[in-house]
Amino acid sequence: MVDIDDVPFLPGETVTAARVNGRFTEIVTGLNDLPSYSMLSETLTNVHLPSFVVDETYLGATIEPVNKGIGTPTSLLFGVPGYPFGATSTDLTVDFGSVFPFGMNTGSKVGAVLVLFDADIAYASYVLNAGSVIHRVEISQDMAIWVELSITEHQKYPIYNNVTDANANISSRTVVTSDDIDTAGFVGLRGIRIKLGFGVPLAVTAIVTNEVRVNAASFSVIPLHAEVV
Amino acid sequence: MPLVLPNVFADNTVTNADDLSENLFNPVATGTNPYPSFDIINGQLDSTNFELDTIFSYDAVMPRQISWAREVGATINRDYFTSQTFRGNNFDVGHEPLTGLAITYYLPYTPKCIVYSWNVTAHYIGESANADAATLQLVLPSGVVARAKHSVRSCTDVAATRTVTDGEFIWNGHHMVTSGGEIQADRHYSVYIGAWVNTLGVGLGPTPAQSLRIACSSFRVIALR
Numbered sequence: 094m095v096d097i098d099d100v101p102f103l104p105g106e107t108v109t110a111a112r113v114n115g116r117f118t119e120i121v122t123g124l125n126d127l128p129s130y131s132m133l134s135e136t137l138t139n140v141h142l143p144s145f146v147v148d149e150t151y152l153g154a155t156i157e158p159v160n161k162g163i164g165t166p167t168s169l170l171f172g173v174p175g176y177p178f179g180a181t182s183t184d185l186t187v188d189f190g191s192v193f194p195f196g197m198n199t200g201s202k203v204g205a206v207l208v209l210f211d212a213d214i215a216y217a218s219y220v221l222n223a224g225s226v227i228h229r230v231e232i233s234q235d236m237a238i239w240v241e242l243s244i245t246e247h248q249k250y251p252i253y254n255n256v257t258d259a260n261a262n263i264s265s266r267t268v269v270t271s272d273d274i275d276t277a278g279f280v281g282l283r284g285i286r287i288k289l290g291f292g293v294p295l296a297v298t299a300i301v302t303n304e305v306r307v308n309a310a311s312f313s314v315i316p317l318h319a320e321v322v
Numbered sequence: 323m324p325l326v327l328p329n330v331f332a333d334n335t336v337t338n339a340d341d342l343s344e345n346l347f348n349p350v351a352t353g354t355n356p357y358p359s360f361d362i363i364n365g366q367l368d369s370t371n372f373e374l375d376t377i378f379s380y381d382a383v384m385p386r387q388i389s390w391a392r393e394v395g396a397t398i399n400r401d402y403f404t405s406q407t408f409r410g411n412n413f414d415v416g417h418e419p420l421t422g423l424a425i426t427y428y429l430p431y432t433p434k435c436i437v438y439s440w441n442v443t444a445h446y447i448g449e450s451a452n453a454d455a456a457t458l459q460l461v462l463p464s465g466v467v468a469r470a471k472h473s474v475r476s477c478t479d480v481a482a483t484r485t486v487t488d489g490e491f492i493w494n495g496h497h498m499v500t501s502g503g504e505i506q507a508d509r510h511y512s513v514y515i516g517a518w519v520n521t522l523g524v525g526l527g528p529t530p531a532q533s534l535r536i537a538c539s540s541f542r543v544i545a546l547r
Contacts, residue, residue, distance in 0.1 A: 110331045110332050114330055114331055117327055120360065125324050125325050125370070125371055126371075127371050127372050127373065129372065129378055129379070132382060134381045134382060135381065135383065135384045135385065136384070137378065137383045137384060137387065138383075138384050138387045139387045139431050144546075145388050145546070146434035146547070157500075158435045160497070197377060209439070209496045211494050211495045211496050262494050263494075311495060311497055313496065315435060317546075320377075
């Protein structure tokens with residue numbers, strides 16, 4: 094902020110145009126350079142602010158809220174062992190179309206992406222192997238190399254009412270931040286996806302096929318003009 | 323608007339009193355080149371008067387102005403007996419809104435998107451064969467949402483017919499809308515999770531469900547402007 098200093102006219106001083114104009118200019122400059130704290134707290138209402146949900150195209154990327162999901166049962170097959178080699182589905186992958194810079198101090202002014210994921214697991218594993226369904230959120234800048242958000246990784250042991258009836262429900266709520274992009278070594282963000290895996294106890298060695306069947310799922314990403322600090 | 327004063331004074335020129343008043347408090351509001359005056363400090367400052375790249379923290383914003391939420395919930399057991407409710411042979415005509423999972427709210431502004439999320443712990447009592455015995459589903463003002471659906475028994479790939487007794491389930495779900503009848507303002511909306519129990523045994527074995535117990539539940543609506 095530019096300080097507005099009041100320099101009084103001194104007795105006997107000649108009043109010149111430069112002195113008058115300079116004082117006007119000083120006040121004008123000060124009023125056009127206000128700091129954020131010059132405003133009372135809780136002043137801004139919805140009539141002052143644009144939406145903080147991003148819905149625009151920037152550098153070829155279509156940045157908007159996306160809701161995807163699985164409506165009918167879908168099988169995700171895993172290799173041996175199932176974990177850490179998980180599987181993904183295009184139904185649980187969001188591609189913004191192009192990489193865009195991340196952060197409120199960048200041109201996109203996207204500082205956070207809210208991610209919500211819920212899924213019903215119909216069953217886990219084809220054969221009778223006790224284990225847990227593992228899921229996590231992953232991000233990418235090119236849809237080829239994906240980096241996990243390790244804090245989002247969770248596992249849940251299915252309730253076995255029947256050999257092939259897991260009856261498990263898994264959920265995830267997280268926010269992708271600038272720190273996540275920096276930690277991944279990315280220049281920006283292009284895609285977000287859910288990865289599912291199937292973990293088994295170490296004692297179980299003879300796994301023929303690992304499979305998780307997602308009964309129904311909902312996957313939402315909401316990019317925000319806001320920063321999580 | 324950025325403050326730009328209309329008049330600059332020059333030496334050896336008689337100052338016009340109007341020029342001075344226009345700078346101080348009498349803005350030039352008409353003409354092809356209107357100017358503000360110092361009068362803009364009377365409630366007319368806006369974002370252009372802040373220093374470049376000013377980022378406001380959350381405390382600058384009045385609560386509930388950029389996001390807004392409501393929640394309902396219940397922790398008591400609620401038993402829905404099939405002998406008394408769930409009339410009709412499909413969800414559309416036979417479902418009932420569930421207490422603790424139904425909300426009516428008023429939207430103060432038009433949001434960009436709305437997120438509904440819920441948690442349900444339920445207990446299904448009865449016997450069922452290999453088909454849906456009970457269905458829970460999100461019902462919006464604009465109609466039923468097919469994806470946000472939980473079928474107590476829907477393992478369609480199970481080859482053998484089986485009988486399951488006393489099924490329990492937990493359903494954590496969410497649904498986001500970005501357009502449609504829910505994205506409006508100045509209206510009251512009613513949204514709920516509905517349940518339908520297959521009392522007629524449609525597609526089931528000879529013994530239909532007996533009751534549905536909702537143990538714990540919560541339902542929330544979050545509007546993001």
